[in-house]
Amino acid sequence: ETGVTQSPTHLIKTRGQQVTLRCSSQSGHNTVSWYQQALGQGPQFIFQYYREEENGRGNFPPRFSGLQFPNYSSELNVNALELDDSALYLCASSLVDESGTEAFFGQGTRLTVV
Amino acid sequence: AQSVTQPDIHITVSEGASLELRCNYSYGATPYLFWYVQSPGQGLQLLLKYFSGDTLVQGIKGFEAEFKRSQSSFNLRKPSVHWSDAAEYFCAAHSGAGSYQLTFGKGTKLSVIP
Numbered sequence: 001e002t003g004v005t006q007s008p009t010h011l012i013k014t015r016g017q018q019v020t021l022r023c024s025s026q027s028g029h030n031t032v033s034w035y036q037q038a039l040g041q042g043p044q045f046i047f048q049y050y051r052e053e054e055n056g057r058g059n060f061p062p063r064f065s066g067l068q069f070p071n072y073s074s075e076l077n078v079n080a081l082e083l084d085d086s087a088l089y090l091c092a093s094s095l096v097d098e099s100g101t102e103a104f105f106g107q108g109t110r111l112t113v114v
Numbered sequence: 115a116q117s118v119t120q121p122d123i124h125i126t127v128s129e130g131a132s133l134e135l136r137c138n139y140s141y142g143a144t145p146y147l148f149w150y151v152q153s154p155g156q157g158l159q160l161l162l163k164y165f166s167g168d169t170l171v172q173g174i175k176g177f178e179a180e181f182k183r184s185q186s187s188f189n190l191r192k193p194s195v196h197w198s199d200a201a202e203y204f205c206a207a208h209s210g211a212g213s214y215q216l217t218f219g220k221g222t223k224l225s226v227i228p
Binding site for chain 2: 002004006031033035041042043044045048056058088090092094101102103104105106107108110
């Protein structure tokens with residue numbers, strides 16, 4: 001039990017639609033990151049939010065966007081869905097400080113685009 | 115470019131046998147290193163981490179890993195595998211305190227023969 005919860009657990013969308021995935025981080029964690037894990041692959045970093053500001057982004061187009069809220073929740077939004085967006089989306093929360101720390105992952109949202 | 119490599123896609127071992135999963139990294143400086151385990155359709159659970167200090171790191175579920183700077187490796191070991199260890203294992207790294215962009219390897223699937 002990591003204390004990080006994601007919703008929904010599964011989702012089916014049609015190509016071209018928009019989707020919002022949600023994550024509730026551990027209390028006190030100031031950083032949330034989102035990862036995309038395609039079938040049979042390792043997770044790929046999408047972006048990171050620190051104190052409600054995006055402060056790192058991987059190789060994903062602008063139609064992937066996010067928000068982080070003061071209540072330790074966050075969202076991943078994907079516009080104009082493509083078939084290749086089908087994947088497990090993982091949220092990770094962490095407390096970033098001078099000593100470095102670890103990420104706590106949620107169970108993920110399985111997105112299928114048809 | 116920063117990268118993490120897991121050379122073995124799939125490993126099969128007999129229950130009770132020892133296990134070693136390989137991980138190599140390519141970073142400008144020594145990164146922070148992690149091993150995660152993922153059961154089918156689930157999120158990622160942290161097994162162990164290396165930030166600095168003792169190069170032999172103990173983790174949960176009887177796993178350990180050894181950091182070898184000269185070989186840019188961080189191999190995961192377990193002296194006696196249990197059937198419940200069957201899962202996908204991911205090695206990951208990030209560049210240091212204040213940054214939490216994890217780079218994952220592609221994973222090693224572990225099968226355990228009873």
